[in-house]
Amino acid sequence: MATTVLVTGGTGHLGRHVVRQLIEAGRTVRVASRNKPPAEKILDHEWATVDYRSRAGLDAALLGVEVVIHCASGSPRGEAESIAALLSSGKRAAIKHLVYISIVGVDRLPLGYYRAKFATEKALIASGIPWTILRTTQFHDLALTMVRLGCRLPIGFVPRGVRLQPIAVGEVALRLVQIAMEPPAGRVTELGGPEIRTMCELATMYLTSAGRTRRVVRIPFPGRFARGLRKGYGMTPDHGDGLQTFAEFLELGPAQQ
Template identity: 50%
Template sequence: MTTILVTGGTGTLGRQVTDRLRVDGQEVRVLSRRSQPYAVDLRNGTGLGAAVDGVDVIVHCASSPRGGDDLAAGHLIEAAKRAGVSHLVYISIVGVDRLPLGYYTVKRRVERMVEDSGLGWTILRTTQFHDLVLRILDGAARLPVIPLPAGVRMQSVDTGEVAGRLAELAVAGPAGRVPEMGGPEVRELPELARAFLRATGRKRRIVPVRLAGRAYAGYRRGEHLTPGRAVGRTTFEEFLAERFSRPA
């Protein structure tokens, strides 16, 4: 049996990766800042040695848009090397090498750290999750109108499908940079907003807003998309139908 450590194992993605691996019969350790017995803040690394001791594979899902991912990755990589971990799987984002966003720049830096670590490694880049698009639209819908950046498309993907792919990669051995994983459809943001409004029974006017800056220009060019790798199956509408049909 393979022992696999999932960082960020209580988050939206990490929790599902953990579940998939356990269903497949793997021994899984969950690392997060509060989950016992492996409660570790990767930004300082305290307690990390015990968490990685005896681990064969690490699936690194922990991430924070507030910063510090590169610091956390440095601690994780050094601990993994000391423990003799054979395989590090990292989840990244389509466009991290093209879009001039601070969070993306750090994610690309972590990719390079993984590549240069001396460990066996696998990196999977995916498009944005349906869950993220839902959070954005839900937050915007708290206003009388829904302001959306004009001319931006999305190719969101189901988190459960990404978790399944990461679980496969974790047990398959180091594979380097694997093909990107995009959602099944490239959609205009207003289309997704209308689907959200139908699913939630809300009524809002959608207002396109033209923004400035290089990052916005990159989004308008579609540098966060991977239409040639539209391998996801679950559409945004199907995701919404499942999400909002759950008992309250």
């Protein structure tokens, strides 16, 4: 019998890519979502409606499941609720492998969301459930959102001294699927994008792609989180194994949207 893979957050930005690639790999997929399944669509995967706060539906979602890819994310409180519920039900279901997507620098960058992700890592490690954790750099989509916001006015503004190493969400999804098909491996090698770019460079690429002309000004970005970014805590230069550059991502047209 084929192993059923449960994808939490399977309707989210990353989760949708994971679900599609699992299906293409011939796996039986069950999506765990807070929402009900869309009535107008014929699904090529199973669906489980769950509530992490009340834990309703979670035991049923894990019936027959051996592997879980945990992509659900949200507020720090929601992060804590979802992992606590998942670990509790996962132990009862005796799942054989829980794969968790995390972020490069969660143990070093002082931001509430990052602290919550790091706490999830620690909870998973202590749970007794076989696990694999993959940390990646931020997606191209987030880099685009940041520079787009900074360039709304006639003059563009970007934080001085901050560099990013953005990666394609589809490449992260592919790596998660590969991990899910392998035995639990603990903390695996980080995965980053192929290039490290300053925010000014990313903004310039965005403006060129969008056909806009702006002067881009570097402004101070104070605080401990900013210092951590300037020190490179959010990057993994020795593991820039991603393939798609930010410029190639922009060629697909997202800057025009």
